[in-house]
Amino acid sequence: MDAIVKKLMPEVAKPSRQEAEEAVRVLLRWAGDNPEREGLLDTPKRVVKAYEEMFSGYQADVDQVLGTTFGEVSGYDDIVLVKDIPFHSHCEHHMVPITGRAHVAYLPRDRVLGLSKIARVVDVFARRLQTQESITAQIAGAIDGSLKPRGVAVMIEAEHMCMAMRGVRKSGSTTMTTTFTGEFKNNAAEQVRFMTMLRIQ
Incomplete structure (x- = not known):
């Protein structure tokens, strides 16, 4: 079954962790905040780490x-x-x-x-x-x-x-x-x- 699900999803190159963190910084700027302020400095790392857990189903083999x-x-x-x-x-x-x-x-x-x-x-x-x-x-x-x-x-x-x-x-x-x-x-x-x-x- 999992093979069928994966067949429906085209293969995409996985970005690096650095690219993922930069994407979070872009979204923070787009939302109107400053990713360089103290409270947001580590937010990109935290978001990427959270995404690894929340979307770990992509790496699991059912x-x-x-x-x-x-x-x-x-x-x-x-x-x-x-x-x-x-x-x-x-x-x-x-x-x-x-x-x-x-x-x-x-x-x-x-x-x-x-x-x-x-x-x-x-x-x-x-x-x-x-x-x-x-x-x-x-x-x-x-x-x-x-x-x-x-x-x-x-x-x-x-x-x-x-x-x-x-x-x-x-x-x-x-x-x-x-x-x-x-x-x-x-x-x-x-x-x-x-x-x-x-x-x-």
């Missing part, structure tokens, strides 16, 4: 994250759900934060994932420039492609700072997206079970 599975499950073949996975991402249109929760479920065929792997997959895709629709589909596609389960269900609830901080400025509004594959997509009863499990506290 196929490697999902590489280890387990077959000893004592015959268990029902829904595995990890809900309320917090994440932070950035809108690819304005590069401002998206904050939310992901709920990820799958129906095992003969193997299962370590539960932490599901949270890590959410982080891999969240730590890239994203739309909520894309991250929802990418999480489902990665698990579907790697584990080959009978079905995958993903729901994301998130607040977009591009709506809260600019434009219409509607703070607190939440966007919800869902993706279903396999039995979740073809069987409405499985979708209802997924939604019902999300409501259980």
Whole structure:
């Protein structure tokens, strides 16, 4: 799946750290401030370091994250759900934060994932420039492609700072997206079970 995502992105030469820091100085000047004043002297270095962490998903290999599975499950073949996975991402249109929760479920065929792997997959895709629709589909596609389960269900609830901080400025509004594959997509009863499990506290 990650190979497909990368294929959609044309190859670009990565600028040096020095070039990235200079770009931050340009933006500071454009915003109307002086990058040479005391409070901003180290800001370019801090921003570049923060970007390394916030966009570390570009360096992560989701196929490697999902590489280890387990077959000893004592015959268990029902829904595995990890809900309320917090994440932070950035809108690819304005590069401002998206904050939310992901709920990820799958129906095992003969193997299962370590539960932490599901949270890590959410982080891999969240730590890239994203739309909520894309991250929802990418999480489902990665698990579907790697584990080959009978079905995958993903729901994301998130607040977009591009709506809260600019434009219409509607703070607190939440966007919800869902993706279903396999039995979740073809069987409405499985979708209802997924939604019902999300409501259980």
